[in-house]
Amino acid sequence: MTDTTRRDFLKYSGALGAAAATGGFAGLAHAQEVLKVGVVYVSPVADIGWTKQHSLGAQAIKDAFGDKVEMTIIDNIFMPQDAERVFTQLASSGNKLIFGTSFSHGTPMQKVAPRFPDIAFEHCSGIVHLANLGTFEAKYYEGTFVAGAAAGHMTKSGKIGFIGGFPIPDIVGPANALLLGAQSVRPDTTCNVVFLNSWFDPGKEKEAANTLLSQGCDVICSMTDTATGVQTAGEGGAWSIGYASDMAAFGSGKQLTAFTLDWSRDYVEPAKAVAAGTWKPEVRWDGLAAGIVKMAPYNEQIPADVVAKLKQLETDIGSGKVHPYAGELKDQDGNVKVAAGSVLADPDIRGMNWFVAGMIGKLA
Amino acid sequence: MDLFVAIFAGTVIAATPLVFAALGELVVEKSGVLNLGIEGMMLMGAAIAFGAVVAGYSMPVAILAGGLAGAATSLLFGVLALTFLTNQYAAGLALAIFGSGVSAFLGRGFGSAPIDALDRIHIPGLSDIPLVGPMLFRFDPMVYLALAMFVAISWFLYRTKSGLVLRTIGESPQTAHAIGYPVIKIRYLAVLFGGLMAGLGGAYLSVAYTPLWVENMTAGKGWIALALVVFATWRPQRVLLGAWLFGGMTILQLQGQAIGLAVPSELLSALPYLATIVVLVIISQNRQMLALHFPASLAKPFRPAG
Numbered sequence: 232m233t234d235t236t237r238r239d240f241l242k243y244s245g246a247l248g249a250a251a252a253t254g255g256f257a258g259l260a261h262a263q264e265v266l267k268v269g270v271v272y273v274s275p276v277a278d279i280g281w282t283k284q285h286s287l288g289a290q291a292i293k294d295a296f297g298d299k300v301e302m303t304i305i306d307n308i309f310m311p312q313d314a315e316r317v318f319t320q321l322a323s324s325g326n327k328l329i330f331g332t333s334f335s336h337g338t339p340m341q342k343v344a345p346r347f348p349d350i351a352f353e354h355c356s357g358i359v360h361l362a363n364l365g366t367f368e369a370k371y372y373e374g375t376f377v378a379g380a381a382a383g384h385m386t387k388s389g390k391i392g393f394i395g396g397f398p399i400p401d402i403v404g405p406a407n408a409l410l411l412g413a414q415s416v417r418p419d420t421t422c423n424v425v426f427l428n429s430w431f432d433p434g435k436e437k438e439a440a441n442t443l444l445s446q447g448c449d450v451i452c453s454m455t456d457t458a459t460g461v462q463t464a465g466e467g468g469a470w471s472i473g474y475a476s477d478m479a480a481f482g483s484g485k486q487l488t489a490f491t492l493d494w495s496r497d498y499v500e501p502a503k504a505v506a507a508g509t510w511k512p513e514v515r516w517d518g519l520a521a522g523i524v525k526m527a528p529y530n531e532q533i534p535a536d537v538v539a540k541l542k543q544l545e546t547d548i549g550s551g552k553v554h555p556y557a558g559e560l561k562d563q564d565g566n567v568k569v570a571a572g573s574v575l576a577d578p579d580i581r582g583m584n585w586f587v588a589g590m591i592g593k594l595a
Numbered sequence: 596m597d598l599f600v601a602i603f604a605g606t607v608i609a610a611t612p613l614v615f616a617a618l619g620e621l622v623v624e625k626s627g628v629l630n631l632g633i634e635g636m637m638l639m640g641a642a643i644a645f646g647a648v649v650a651g652y653s654m655p656v657a658i659l660a661g662g663l664a665g666a667a668t669s670l671l672f673g674v675l676a677l678t679f680l681t682n683q684y685a686a687g688l689a690l691a692i693f694g695s696g697v698s699a700f701l702g703r704g705f706g707s708a709p710i711d712a713l714d715r716i717h718i719p720g721l722s723d724i725p726l727v728g729p730m731l732f733r734f735d736p737m738v739y740l741a742l743a744m745f746v747a748i749s750w751f752l753y754r755t756k757s758g759l760v761l762r763t764i765g766e767s768p769q770t771a772h773a774i775g776y777p778v779i780k781i782r783y784l785a786v787l788f789g790g791l792m793a794g795l796g797g798a799y800l801s802v803a804y805t806p807l808w809v810e811n812m813t814a815g816k817g818w819i820a821l822a823l824v825v826f827a828t829w830r831p832q833r834v835l836l837g838a839w840l841f842g843g844m845t846i847l848q849l850q851g852q853a854i855g856l857a858v859p860s861e862l863l864s865a866l867p868y869l870a871t872i873v874v875l876v877i878i879s880q881n882r883q884m885l886a887l888h889f890p891a892s893l894a895k896p897f898r899p900a901g
Contacts, residue, residue: 275699277810398860424852434612438845446850459805593859
């Protein structure tokens with residue numbers, strides 16, 4: 232796998248562009264044999280976290296195709312203006328399939344994709360679809376519901392704490408599901424919520440976790456891009472729930488489980504479709520059933536019968552027998568948002584901007 | 596009462612990296628040099644200290660290594676700004692970007708390995724006093740070092756001859772030069788000291804506060820330290836006050852969010868910045884005092900005449 236940094240990329244892409252202009256597309260015949268795939272990460276590849284999980288997806292393509300694939304990976308591209316340039320460069324240098332891995336890559340991809348109608352674009356966390364722009368996303372809420380059930384079994388105080396990056400539906404929804412999962416076991420559970428208003432600020436995350444501990448929360452779930460929440464909970468003797476990757480190594484043995492993300496299918500399927508010439512823009516949005524969301528091994532201190540129940544819950548959510556947002560659901564003010572016997576509609580799940588009853592926190 | 600202790604202790608700890616970095620920058624600016632690269636020096640300190648712990652060195656060695664890494668980084672700024680007399684704003688900004696890039700590069704080898712945090716002290720008797728014990732005698736040694744540095748710097752600047760010389764150079768390097776003081780050399784020492792302190796602040800983050808290494812983990816603390824020095828009108832007591840105020844408001848806004856205060860979290864998140872600016876602006880109303888403490892030659896390159 233070509234592991235190129237942004238700087239290298241910019242340096243070489245100029246030369247590449249010049250070569251392409253003078254030498255024509257001599258590489259085209261070669262390109263039919265070998266699939267060229269470009270992937271853009273929002274942050275550097277660390278040992279854990281969001282981008283690490285995407286790098287495993289990219290690795291899955293490599294594993295599936297062997298030497299029939301040539302991958303160009305550009306990391307640490309967050310700003311839309313940088314992203315637009317990088318996507319353009321990738322598209323003009325012969326890549327037939329290009330992945331964007333952050334919500335912030337959306338606007339640049341929507342600009343670049345129409346200019347290269349023959350190239351397939353796949354956007355993780357995307358909401359806009361075009362003729363050659365597909366999206367994929369995980370049902371985080373299925374994972375948080377199961378993790379919440381684990382928390383409900385293990386909490387003593389009946390208070391769990393949630394740390395979110397920003398108050399957006401992708402975070403608010405899973406936070407609600409976390410509490411609903413806990414309440415499915417212990418109905419009087421409440422959940423204190425803190426937003427950092429940053430994806431990435433380990434110092435503030437530490438303070439947030441300590442704040443939640445000082446208010447009596449004994450399970451902490453943090454949906455940000457570091458292991459600080461898991462680490463701080465462990466230091467304070469509280470349980471924790473990891474996100475994106477298994478963070479057990481950071482939790483002082485107190486990580487209950489983690490809802491991890493496995494994007495392999497979302498990478499390999501489009502790659503195979505592009506190679507076969509059958510690619511179409513799709514909306515992939517899956518969770519436990521498809522294995523996009525997976526629960527990390529449960530903590531050994533959770534009783535065996537509880538673990539069995541949690542595994543059953545995973546199966547039931549996967550099969551649709553249990554729906555995390557099944558009625559009756561009330562909001563913080565007691566208004567019924569989902570009637571008994573029905574479930575929250577998919578568009579409402581993806582746009583969830585209200586807290587369920589029992590959440591302690593305030594949305595604007 | 597436990598909550599009060601938690602808020603107080605949280606404030607002191609959250610302020611510690613800012614205290615280190617801002618006090619260091621205060622000394623630099625008092626010598627008439629403006630180094631905007633605190634963020635870069637903190638990141639270098641954080642990366643090197645963390646790397647040293649991962650490599651098996653003891654905690655004091657690691658923290659010292661972090662401080663020295665910050666000083667080494669600041670030397671680069673010194674050469675540019677003091678020897679080659681480049682624009683100090685540009686050199687400082689370059690240093691911030693350089694430090695963040697190089698620390699990210701160095702940090703690649705460390706992965707995201709977990710390490711054991713710096714231990715907190717426990718003084719038998721004192722640490723066990725109810726209320727006072729957890730509030731005063733249960734921090735890690737770096738917190739006390741930060742306070743000791745505050746006392747030492749205040750004493751140095753205003754009670755020693757060397758401090759007077761440093762301040763003179765910040766006011767009028769020509770005058771100091773004419774009397775025979777080595778302006779460039781003393782400014783170099785100030786810049787190195789600032790780098791050392793920023794490096795210690797960074798090391799505190801990566802080995803004591805959030806004991807892990809992730810790229811850009813300072814998340815803007817270097818810039819906040821820089822702003823604190825200005826809003827504190829170049830006075831050490833106010834730097835300390837500002838850092839505590841900022842730390843305290845951060846903790847309070849998080850507590851406010853967690854109890855479900857009916858204020859949007861976006862607004863609460865802005866509170867530490869607002870409160871720190873408002874308070875420090877209010878206490879800095881006296882223009883005469885401001886003029887008295889502002890280093891008149893700040894950011895102006897000095898070339899010894901003759």
